[in-house]
Amino acid sequence: MSLIEIRDMYKIYNxxxxxVRAIDGVNLTIEHGEFxxxxxxxxxxxxxxxxxxxLLDVPTSGKYLLNGKDVEGLTDDELSEIRNKExxxxxxxxNLITSLTAVENVELPLVxxxxxxxxxxxxxxxxxxxxxxxxxxxxxxxxxxGGQQQRVAIARAVAAxxxxxxxxxxxGNLDSHSGxxxxxxxxxxxxxxxxxxxxxxxxxxxxxxxxxxxxxDGQIVSDINNR
Numbered sequence: 001m002s003l004i005e006i007r008d009m010y011k012i013y014n015x016x017x018x019x020v021r022a023i024d025g026v027n028l029t030i031e032h033g034e035f036x037x038x039x040x041x042x043x044x045x046x047x048x049x050x051x052x053x054x055l056l057d058v059p060t061s062g063k064y065l066l067n068g069k070d071v072e073g074l075t076d077d078e079l080s081e082i083r084n085k086e087x088x089x090x091x092x093x094x095n096l097i098t099s100l101t102a103v104e105n106v107e108l109p110l111v112x113x114x115x116x117x118x119x120x121x122x123x124x125x126x127x128x129x130x131x132x133x134x135x136x137x138x139x140x141x142x143x144x145x146g147g148q149q150q151r152v153a154i155a156r157a158v159a160a161x162x163x164x165x166x167x168x169x170x171x172g173n174l175d176s177h178s179g180x181x182x183x184x185x186x187x188x189x190x191x192x193x194x195x196x197x198x199x200x201x202x203x204x205x206x207x208x209x210x211x212x213x214x215x216x217d218g219q220i221v222s223d224i225n226n227r
Contacts, residue, residue: 001068003164003195004030004053009062011048011218022048023059024218032163035187035196037209042201045218047168050199054087054166055079084113088157092169094149096141096156102128103137106156113160120159127155131185147178154185158194165189168199183208 011023022045030036040046051057052064055071064071066086071079083089096105103124110120128137131151141149150170157165167186171179183205190196198209206212207226214222 002029002065003032003034003067004028005063005065005068006052007063007065009052009064010060011045011052011057012060015060021218023052023062026062026215026218026220028213028220030195030197033190033193033195035190035198035210036213037198037200037206037211038213038215039200039203039206040215044215046199046201046215048218049215050166050168050197053197054089055083084109085160086162087164087166088160088162090150090153090157090165090167090170092172094141094146094153094173096149096152098141101138101140102133102144102152102155105141105152106159109156110160123159124155127159128152130158131155132181145178147174147181150174150178150182151185154182158189162194164195164197166197166199169201170198171200171202171205179205 006026006028009023009026010021013020013022026049038046038049048057052059066082097108100108103121106124106127107120110123125137128134131154133148133151133155136144136148144152165186170182174182186196186198200206210225210227212224212226213220
């Protein structure tokens with residue numbers, strides 16, 4: 001069974017004469033354990049597609065099967081539970097809570113899972129250790145560099161060990177050195193068996209993935225296996 005199967009998916013804004021087809025008849029299959037890059041320019045539809053994959057938005061029409069399960073018709077609570085347990089999100093803008101320390105930011109999704117304090121603290125510290133931030137546990141975001149903040153965001157995404165990592169332009173706000181560090185962490189996660197789906201506009205970053213899917217005007221125009 002494929003991890004992700006999308007069939008004839010559309011996302012249409014302003015239906016009618018001035019409609020915008022952000023997703024225009026996409027068919028896509030992603031297997032367990034793949035490292036996939038979805039690349040396209042601004043406005044190509046790649047971020048809309050990511051929102052669909054991450055259950056952050058719903059298509060106008062089409063099917064989305066996740067682990068063989070049709071997500072259409074699931075309640076908001078059921079979708080939220082899948083997002084919380086199955087998918088780790090990494091965003092370009094870090095999305096850290098400015099008033100919380102690194103370890104508190106990483107713990108936050110674990111709070112929503114109803115984990116006991118000791119358990120979530122242990123998982124958060126372990127996740128920060130693995131991204132090289134054991135010396136920054138009690139620092140606020142403003143006390144850290146952009147690269148360090150992104151590593152906190154990665155720790156937050158992986159602390160609960162979700163099988164899918166969705167990374168939206170994870171190196172977009174970083175200098176080249178920090179970008180290399182982030183990609184190294186994503187490769188390590190992939191080697192551990194996670195499925196990595198990376199959204200980017202950067203060909204160099206995309207070519208680090210096993211498979212590169214290019215999207216343009218809401219349609220997949222190429223799908224290439226690098227190895």
